Amino acid sequence: MIRNPILPGFNPDPSICRVGEDYYIATSTFEWYPGVQIHHSRDLVNWTLVRRPLERASQLDMRGNPDSCGIWAPCLSHADGLFWLVYTDVKRFDGNFKDAHNYIVTSPTIEGEWSDPVYINSSGFDPSLFHDDDGRKWFLNMQWNHRTESYGGAPKHPAFDGILLQEWDPKARALKGPVRNIFAGSPLGLVEGPHLFKRNGWYYLTTAEGGTGYEHAVTMARSRAIEGPYEMHPQTHLITSKDHPNAVLQRAGHGQYVETPAGEAYHTHLCGRPLPPHRRCTLGRETAIQKCIWEDDWLYLVQGGVVPDVDVPAPTGAESIEKPTRIERTFDKPSLPPEFQWLRTPHPERLFSLAERPGHLRLFGRESIGSWFEHSLVARRQEHHSFRTETVVEFEPDTYQQVAGLTHYYNRHKFHAVVVTLHEKLGRVVTIFSCAGDFPHGRMSFPAESGVSVPDGSIHLAMEIRDNDLQFFWRGGGSNDWVALGPMLDAGVISDEGGRGEHGSFTGAFAGIFAFDTSGRAKPADFGHFVYEVLE
Incomplete structure (x- = not known):
């Protein structure tokens, strides 16, 4: 069938x-x-x-x-x-x-x-x-x-x-x-x-x-x-x-x-x-x-x-091929994995590089998340109602205007993201940005407030989506223990009907990695892998 x-x-x-x-x-x-x-x-x-x-x-x-x-x-x-x-x-x-x-x-x-x-x-x-x-x-x-x-x-x-x-x-x-x-x-x-x-x-x-x-x-x-x-x-x-x-x-x-x-x-x-x-x-x-x-x-x-x-009913002779439930992508080839895309621009060299640091996807911080021009976001489609994604990032911001992280993204009015950035008192932190369909203003909220301080080195980020519920996680590079960050968020708003309603937008949800630098200095962030895993 x-x-x-x-x-x-x-x-x-x-x-x-x-x-x-x-x-x-x-x-x-x-x-x-x-x-x-x-x-x-x-x-x-x-x-x-x-x-x-x-x-x-x-x-x-x-x-x-x-x-x-x-x-x-x-x-x-x-x-x-x-x-x-x-x-x-x-x-x-x-x-x-x-x-x-x-x-x-x-x-x-x-x-x-x-x-x-x-x-x-x-x-x-x-x-x-x-x-x-x-x-x-x-x-x-x-x-x-x-x-x-x-x-x-x-x-x-x-x-x-x-x-x-x-x-x-x-x-x-x-x-x-x-x-x-x-x-x-x-x-x-x-x-x-x-x-x-x-x-x-x-x-x-x-x-x-x-x-x-x-x-x-x-x-x-x-x-x-x-x-x-x-x-x-x-x-x-x-x-x-x-x-x-x-x-x-x-x-x-x-x-x-x-x-x-x-x-x-x-x-x-x-x-x-x-x-x-x-x-x-x-x-x-x-x-x-x-x-x-x-x-x-x-x-x-x-x-x-x-x-x-x-x-x-399928044509005679057809047989279904089982699809993998866990896909781990590394960035050691000259092109992106086939399921990944970016937004709008025909000049991706300004957004990312697979050559500057071999084995990593380097994103150059450009305009803010949700920009209609140069937005350094690389993402793949959500294909299941329940799934988990993981990534690891090396990123050393020197201002709160520099941000890199993992996102559940639909458009500039509908996204959740767990990010690494700088806080003037806490130092380098992980925190959450969320825009739950606020049209036309696109106002963000910060469900984890200022976030939590994180150790030096690489930071692992993850999110689990189970139908309408989303939970973010993080861990330091030297730890095997994932730590939940912030409250459970409404993943259902990252949908066609979220925000302004069923005819207000009609694309689909993506899971991806991104960076921005609104200081204009194009701070890079290096991502080591990306995991997409189907959850029961």
């Missing part, structure tokens, strides 16, 4: 593409760098991260992008011997405008170097590229209408002004011909995330609707002509949990159709797994997949109805 989610943790907006026996899923990365995650599978069961293609300044620079902006809803396809990736770089979140710029990059292979981007348009986000069987290519995106009461955190249907279609000329590398608004969506509203495919002479359009919270859905329509008109699916929605609050997979929507070589039908979708009692999704929006069947040239879930299943 396929066990959902197939890509746990922050992996939203899954676009799936099959080439021969190989499946690829591209997911949104928002403000995290490099841009777009691409996972590979041969059986739809086991998935491996193989590429983040937007990796250099000529392709992507998100410095200054607000939280939950950046790379939205990529679409991955293959035609003419090339992989095609279209995506949006969103530059604004709050207020009426989005400033959403759409691009295309290509590569002959997933693992190889991808081209510099070709600019397409800025009329809305969630672009996709459809390769028709007559050789023509069609570009789709939702159209954003700023003349409404819709704004960041409170989406309104009138802003989501239908799905646009225009022909793409690959030789001219430009759009051509008329712009057509081909689909206004269903009464659920908030239509976005369009994907086209063709079968038996029908053009099928799947879209995301209802917003990316608990009303989310995959809506389906079809037409004999690509420009429409499109008739709605008999059920309207192919996949949704909106009327089923007890389903394990909530927030189901925004995905894409794929067929196996044997003709079996599947459809990806994003989902969330909320924790009681507040229904907060600490793992963000994850990727799942459902098996489908065709009846009367309409697609349906194989289990019937619209509610996604956790366990789904």
